[in-house]
Amino acid sequence: MENPNQASKPKFQIPTETVELPSKGRFYPEGHPLKSGTLEMKYMTAKEEDILTNQNYIQKGVVIDKLLQSLIVTEFNYDDLLIGDKNAVMVAARILSYGKDYQIEYKGEQITVDLSEVKDKEVEDATPSENGDFIFNLPKSGNEITFKLLTHGDDKKIDREVQGLKKINRDNDTSMSTRLKHIITSVNGDRETSTIRQFVDQGLLAQDARALREEYSRVQPDVDFKVYHIGDDGVGEDIEVPVTINFFWPDA
Numbered sequence: 001m002e003n004p005n006q007a008s009k010p011k012f013q014i015p016t017e018t019v020e021l022p023s024k025g026r027f028y029p030e031g032h033p034l035k036s037g038t039l040e041m042k043y044m045t046a047k048e049e050d051i052l053t054n055q056n057y058i059q060k061g062v063v064i065d066k067l068l069q070s071l072i073v074t075e076f077n078y079d080d081l082l083i084g085d086k087n088a089v090m091v092a093a094r095i096l097s098y099g100k101d102y103q104i105e106y107k108g109e110q111i112t113v114d115l116s117e118v119k120d121k122e123v124e125d126a127t128p129s130e131n132g133d134f135i136f137n138l139p140k141s142g143n144e145i146t147f148k149l150l151t152h153g154d155d156k157k158i159d160r161e162v163q164g165l166k167k168i169n170r171d172n173d174t175s176m177s178t179r180l181k182h183i184i185t186s187v188n189g190d191r192e193t194s195t196i197r198q199f200v201d202q203g204l205l206a207q208d209a210r211a212l213r214e215e216y217s218r219v220q221p222d223v224d225f226k227v228y229h230i231g232d233d234g235v236g237e238d239i240e241v242p243v244t245i246n247f248f249w250p251d252a
Contacts, residue, residue: 014043017041018039020120021088023082028082032080033074039074040072040074041092043071043096065078068086068089068090068093078152079151082221084223085221091118093248094248100114101115102246102250113239123219132148134215136215138204141205143199147184149220157182162178176209177200187203
């Protein structure tokens with residue numbers, strides 16, 4: 001029997017919105033919560049503003065991920081989130097939290113862009129293999145490789161590896177080759193990690209590496225950080241929207 005003297009726990013209704021993912025769920029396995037191509041996100045509260053000002057998170061470079069994890073209502077492993085989908089979630093979070101108007105510096109002037117005009121990147125039809133990766137023949141060497149789309153979890157592994165290598169040699173920047181080692185999933189049918197790493201270090205021609213990066217960009221679902229802006233002279237042009245400190249800290 002309920003104690004009439006016991007105060008009932010208040011229930012607060014926090015509005016949510018459905019965010020459409022650039023991948024449309026195509027590259028997640030069957031049964032995955034994101035296979036539907038959407039996720040649910042709530043509006044920011046004072047709790048999330050505490051996250052944005054958490055100096056520990058800021059210094060570690062994880063503040064945006066902590067924020068997004070707090071805002072996402074749909075339950076799934078955050079490490080599974082494709083990088084392009086994560087960018088879409090970030091834009092949605094900014095609009096839901098502080099509105100669509102975003103001030104940036106352009107050609108020495110402060111202008112306001114409308115983030116609701118940021119659309120998904122147009123991606124040519126690309127069908128992954130049974131393993132979920134893509135087949136690509138390197139144009140110069142003729143080697144056949146397969147590659148995958150990177151997730152947030154992959155990005156964390158790459159960052160840890162690059163930082164570890166910098167501790168050994170501060171002047172050695174391995175970010176580009178390390179990323180390729182995580183993107184490539186097989187070389188001429190060989191899926192051994194040691195083979196892939198040896199190939200990137202010793203057998204991947206610069207011309208082929210560039211072609212691979214272009215192919216990756218072609219098939220990767222993402223958002224297009226370009227909006228159309230009409231200047232004071234009446235001339236309109238597409239401009240790249242930079243993600244600066246003002247993106248989630250508009251009063252900075």
